[in-house]
Structure formats: structure tokens, C-alpha cells
Amino acid sequence: MSDLTDLTVAQIRDGFRAGDFSAREVAEAFNANVAAAKALNAFIVETPEHALAAAGQADKDRAAGTLKPLSGVPIGMKDLFCTQGVQTTAASHMLEGFTPTYESTVSAKLWDAGAGMLGKLNLDQFAMGSSNETSYFGNVISPWRRADANGLGGNAPLAPGGSSGGSSSAIAARLCPAATGTDTGGSIRQPAAFTGISGIKPTYGRCSRWGIIAFASSLDQAGPMARDVRDCAIMLENMAGFDPKDSTSLDMAVPQWEAGLSADMKGKKVGIPKEYRVEGLDADVARVWDAGIAWLKDAGAEIVEVSLPHSKYALPAYYIIAPAEASSNLARYDGVRYGLRELPEGANLQDMYAATRAAGFGAEVKRRIIIGTYVLSAGFYDAYYTQAQKVRTLIARDFAQAFEQCDVILAPTAPSAAFALGDKTADPLAMYLNDVFAVPASLAGLPAMSVPGGLSKDGLPLGLQIIGPAFDEQAVLNAGLAIEERAGFTARAEKWW
Template sequence: MTALTDLTVTALRDGVAQGEFTATEVATAFNAAVAEAQGALNAFIVTTPEKALDAAARVDADRAAGKPLGKLAGVPIGMKDLFATQGTQTTAASHILEGFVPQYESTVSQKLWDAGAGMLGKLNLDQFAMGSSNETSAFGNVISPWRRPDGQGGLDTAALAPGGSSGGSSAAVAARIVPAATGTDTGGSIRQPAAFTGISGIKPTYGRCSRWGIVAFASSLDQAGPMARDVADCALLLETMAGFDPKDSTSLNLPVPDWSAALSADLRGKKVGIPREYRIEGLNADVAKSWDDGIAWLKDAGAEVVDVSLPHTKYALPTYYIIAPAEASSNLARYDGVRYGLRDLPDHAGLQDMYAATRAAGFGAEVKRRILIGTYVLSAGFYDAYYTQAQKVRTLIARDFTEAFAQCDVILTPTAPSSAFALGEKSADPLEMYLNDVFSVPASLAGLPAMSVPAGLDSTGLPLGLHLIGKPFDEQGVLNAGLALEQRAAFTARPKKWW
């Protein structure tokens, strides 16, 4: 019999519903897997085995009583520690929020619990979601379950980055210690970690999922989404997470489609755009090959491939790294030591001294860097030169996509410019680290749905992802193209267990 921890979300839900195993057996198996891996992977900030078991007991009782079960009944998941969870510490991986226990539940997590899911714990991430490698957490680095082969049948000992900021989520799903996890994506924080660890992840259209109860980084960019082992699981989870929320002024007041029921890998009549500007100089040969493979797979699924242009792509990264830090500097001003979280109060200090001491002690180096950048670009002398210009360029980037989608239904690119790198390899150079988001940032700036799907392994034996970008509100088109890629890539590789 297949181990319970090897089953997908759909298989777990159906198995519980059909009585093949109980929800309590599922929760117990995943709790044990989490406990075994946590010391090596550091994927969780807080584990909550009792919450997983409590949710499972309710599902088992409902099934025994003949009550209808929710869409995710019996499925325990990992919750990125950016989502407020009532009664459970929520830190955004920052010392400044250590010990903060919300008295309310985020809209997205509440929807998941209402559907019958349980919580295995709060997953580690880059501090305040700022990072591409999960090296900025105040609670230590997340270690990818993947290791490079050493060429002698064993594994290299170098610890690899699981991607960021949703690195705890990607590592936990890839290691089979959670069947699925929530993530958030501001500039690629669902898609890049998914690519690094050989799993699937989708960022929906901006506004599809409520931001209420999610610790804010950049409010015009942040969007929640699911991370799981396959496209069908992502569709099922997104159906549960999405929906209008009057508590979020940017929430889309649209019905949530039944994406999983409409999944189809038949792309006949569809056009796939290949943006010429993404063939960047010096593109990694393995990444280029996987992109070419993806083009061939979508043709095989019946799609017509067309050349498209996104001419303002080259300005996307600098635009993002003006807008996102500007919004972050505003959002993070609330952490002042007065109302909640850390308070550092030096002797005989005044209010301003307390603010300064609390923020100096509570924020990590990357967060401070982005706050400083954001404060600078919003300052009186530079607002028009930087922030106003960046917003104009953002409009041009969005217009590029509108014009491209007049010629195609979905766009295919690589997810990241390389496979996973070693921890510490890029952390000394922030600019090199920021380049990890070069393919994912444009879709975020335009608010478009985008997904990463595993494409295969590179020449060093590490996963690569393919990236699909869709029209506004067309998550179905992205999921369908993702399913077509998934079926043809036939990606079954998984990390060899070393923990």
C-alpha cells in the first residue's frame, strides 16, 4: 500500500470520504513526518500536531454521522507564517513579531479550515516575505530537501536554497511532510520556490484571494495561492482559498469557477505566446532546453505557438524594486513597539528612542535595506523621479501584456534563470539575489495569474520549472496549460531522503 504521506490532496480527500483510511490516520502520519524532518529542514517555525488531530477528529465524526464533508476534509496542510491564525503564533519570520498570537483568523486560512483542512503548523519564510532563498528568516534558514548528486551514487552535502519567500512551503511539500501548503507571491514567492523544489504553485489574478489577515509586504502586489505536488491539487486548493471578501477593499467580487472540474489538457484552438525578450543574454543552457521542451509539449497538446513581444520587460525588476520597498516602508511603519510584538525600551528613553531601538532589534538586515530604499524613493526630493516614474512604467508593462494577449491565450517562459543554488552563494550580493525574480516579476506588476510547473531535472540533477502567465481572471487557461505540461513532462523525480 502507498504510504499516506505519498498521496496527493485529491487522493487523501477521496480516501477519507470512501473510508479507505481515517482522517486521524492521515494526520498522525503527517505529524510523524514533520517531527522527523523538522530538525534537518527547519521548514516550520511552529508545529501544531494537536490542531491537525483535532480537525481530523471532527472530519471522522462527521463521516460517521453521515454528514456531508468539505472539499478538503481530512487533508492536513502547512500554513505559511504570514497568515494570521487565531491562537497560534504568527511572526512573518521576524523577531519583531515573535510571540504575537492573533485573536482572529485570516480569511484564506478560515476558508481552508471551513473546507475540512487541518493545520500541521506555521511554515518558515523569508522575513516579511522579503527574499528569494529563505535565508532572511529570524528563525534560521530553511534547507531544501534536494541535494545535488555527488557522481558516486550518493548526495553532495552542500545545503541548497528552497527558494523564497515561500521556502518553508516548498521544502515541506517536496519532502512529502505536508501534502500541500499556502504561499504568498509578491514578485515570484510562490513560483520560484516551486521551481526550485520540483512542485507546482499558482499565483492567481490579483484580488482573487483575500489579503485580510495576511501580514502585508507590498499591498498592490501581495497575493495568496496554493503550493502542491500537481496541478489538480493546486486547482482544488485555489477554489477553496479564493472568493470575495468585503474586509479586503482590493478583493474581486466575482464568482469562483469550478477550476478542478473544468481541467483539460486539450489545448486545440489555443495560442501560446513566447516572449522574445525573455531570451536573455547568457541564459542557462539547461533552462533554455527546458523552455524548448515546454514549447514542444504545448504544441503536442494542440496549441499553436506564436512569437510575442513584451518590450518593457527589461524595466520590470528596477520598477518592482522601487514600488515594493516603497509600499513595504509604509506597511512596516506599524511595527513600533507600542501595540504588539517586540518592544525595546532603553533606560530613560523617549518615544522616538523606543521606535528606533525596537526596529533596530526587531527587523533583519534585508528588511531594513528595503525599508531604507522605500523611504528614500518616497521622500520629497525623489518621489517624482523614482516612485512616480516606476508607476508609469508599471502601466506600460501591463499594457505590453494586454497587447500580447490580443495574439495569444497564455504565455510560456522559464520560471527562474537557474536551478537551486547553495545557501550563502548569492546572499552577499543583493542585486544577484534580486535577479532570481527576473521572469516572475512582470506578471506580478500586471496582476496576472501565473503558475510554475515542474519541467524536469537539469544537468546537475536539480528541478527546473516552466512558467505560464494568463489573461486577467483566466486561471482556468493557466491551469489547463499547466496540466498539459505536467502530463508530457511526466515529472516523477523526488528528493532522496537524507534527513
């Protein structure tokens, strides 16, 4: 039997059910990997006792014949999901030490399904970032290293993507078989692409946002990250579902995505957006994209060109809408009700607000609050926020028209492979451009997935993105499976940590 930590969610679930190993053995193996990988800084809080308690219950349930869908499977939980009795920080100083008295709907569903928690995963502060360099608790480091053949240096620490960089790094390093992520403008898909794993952002509203610390309410969506497409389907089935506590939650039955998996694309049309063939597109990204097209054609799909003419405006529209909503959502952190309170001697209420927010928020969060407050202010609301929302409507209309001609759309996930930590921190606009291919699907609220497509010339993973119509996660997963089977991606980071 291979090392337990090399097994996928499906293999752990099925092997445990077959009696090949105990749930406790699985939990202990992953706990040991987590404890030995401090150098990655993937976890803010480790919870080995939670994983062992769930494993103990799973072993009892197996003996009693009352197994649950995720019995025996330990996972990582992004530290944006409130977990009862376990510190939840959103990787910020503002919420350092905050211990919720309640459980987020998504995490509650996973625990009810039998999963155990290995710990709370690091992220960009309040989910704002593309490299996991904005966390108050320090940078997350990718387990991957560049090949040194081109003289760029094989030891430069690389970004694991963001904001779900702790999740992507932990899965790629075999610290957990799967993890939760959240995607506002690509924060599941881009880190998945950077670390050679899979991740899906479902249709907006599929997974409840209740108990997830808010960034941009009309964009935030929880989703799973795992080693392969099947695991993403298994996880998503146990995360999704209607929640009356969330007014944006979809009141729809949860499909059996795992049972519906099929790599047969016969009769399906795959759209290739001509606007994504931008001048200067990275040669490795273009090569893997062309390979993905060939793989889907081999699976029986017909390839058609589609147009998304307003996608070039997606990034500026996103960086108006998301900061505006962040400015509103983060106004609650004022030192009065919960979280950090800075109260200088002789300070009045206004002084306390200012001191608390100055100390509690990092530079990137402050930047987005300032942008958001500006675009919502009198005299600028119509010029910026209203116009951005109109652009958002046009982008959604473009996708609707494209899906009249095709079943799914194939595009790159990110414009490059992972970059070195520190490479883009001095230039926020260069950092924001990491989201250029991911943001349009977020603005339209569509399901989108990243699967590994190959390696760059530096030996780093590159992801392929599949975008589907609203509510059709099955089509996205199936196209992902067709690519996965043909790409045969088995590369993994060589252990250095």
C-alpha cells in the same frame, strides 16, 4: 496502499471518502513526518493537535454524511497568515510571540472547508527574500541535493527558494500534501520551481489579503502550493472568494477550476516572449523551456512569438514599488501597539522607536525600508516612485497586447536551478535577479503558475511558468496540466534528513 504521505490532496480526499483510511491516520502520518524533519527547519510552529482535531471532526462528518471539500486533508500554513490562537511571526523577531485573536480570511476558508493545520511554515522575514535565508528563525533547507557527478559537491545545503521556502521544502519532503504561499514578486512560483512542485499565483484580488501580514499591498497575493496541478486547483477553489474586509478583493464568483481541468490545448495559442531569450540564458533552463514548447504543441496548441518590450524594466520598477510599499506598511511596527518593544533605560519615545526597529527587523528588511523611504521622500518621489508606476502601466499594457495574439504565455520560472545557501547573500543584486522572469506578471496582477519541467545537469528541478490573462486561472491550470502530463516529472529528493 502507498504510504499516506505520498498521496496528493485529491488522493487523500477521495481515498478518505471511499473509506480506504481514516482522517486520523492521515494526520498522524504527516505529524510523524513533520516531527522527524527538524533538519529542514521548514516549520516555525508545529500544530499536531490542530491537525488531529480537524481529522477527528472529519471522521465524525464522514460517519454522518456531512463531508466538506477538504475533509481529511491536513495542510501547512505559511507563517504570514494570521491564525487565531497560534503564534504568527512573519519569521521576524519583531512579531515573535504574537498570537492573533483573529483568523485570516484565507485560513478561515480552508478550516471551514475541513482542512487541518500541521503547523506554521518558515519564510523569508516579512516575505522579503528569494532563498529563505532572511528568517529570524534560521534558514530553511531544501530536501534536494546536487548530483555530485560534476564535482560541485552533492552535500551543499540548497535554497528552497523564497519567500515561501518553508512551504516548498515541506511539500517536496512530504511533510504536508499542500500549503499556502504568498507571491509578491515570484514567492510562490520560484520556490515551487526550485523544489519540483507546482504553485499558482492567482489574479490579484482573487484571494483576500485580510489577515495576511503585509509586505507590498498592491502586489501581495495568496495562492496554493502542492505536488500537482489538480491539487493547486482544489486548494485555490477553497482559498479564493470575495471578502468585504479587503477593498482590493474581486467581487466575482469562484469558478470550478478542478472540474474545468483539461489538457487539450487544441485551438489555443501559446505565446513565447522573445525578450525572455536573454543572452547567456542558462542552457538547462533553455532546454526545458524548448521541451515545454514541444509539449504544448503536442497537446494541440499553436506556438506564436509575442513581444513584452518593457519587461526589461520590470525588475528595477519592482524594486522601487515593493520597498516603497514595505516602508509604509512596516511603519506600524514601532514598539507601541504590538510586537517587540525595546525600551533602553532613560529612553524617550524616539529612542524606543529606533531601538525597537533596530532589534526587530533583519538586515534585508532594513535594506528595503531604507530604499522605500528614500524613493518616497520629497524630491525623489516623482523621479523614482512615479516613474516606476508608469513603467508598471506599460508592462501591463504589453501583456494586454500580447494576449490579443495568444491565450497563455510560456516562459521559464527562474533563471537557474536552486543555488547553495550562502552563494548569493553577499550580493543583493544577484539575489534580486532570481525574480527576473516572475516579477512582470506580478506587476501586471496576472495569474501565473510554475510546474516542474525537468532536471538540470546537476539533478535539480527546473520549473516552467505559464502566465494567463486576468481572471483566467483556468487557462493557466489547463496549460499546466498539459505540460505536467507530458513532462512526466516523478523525481523526488532522496531522504537525507
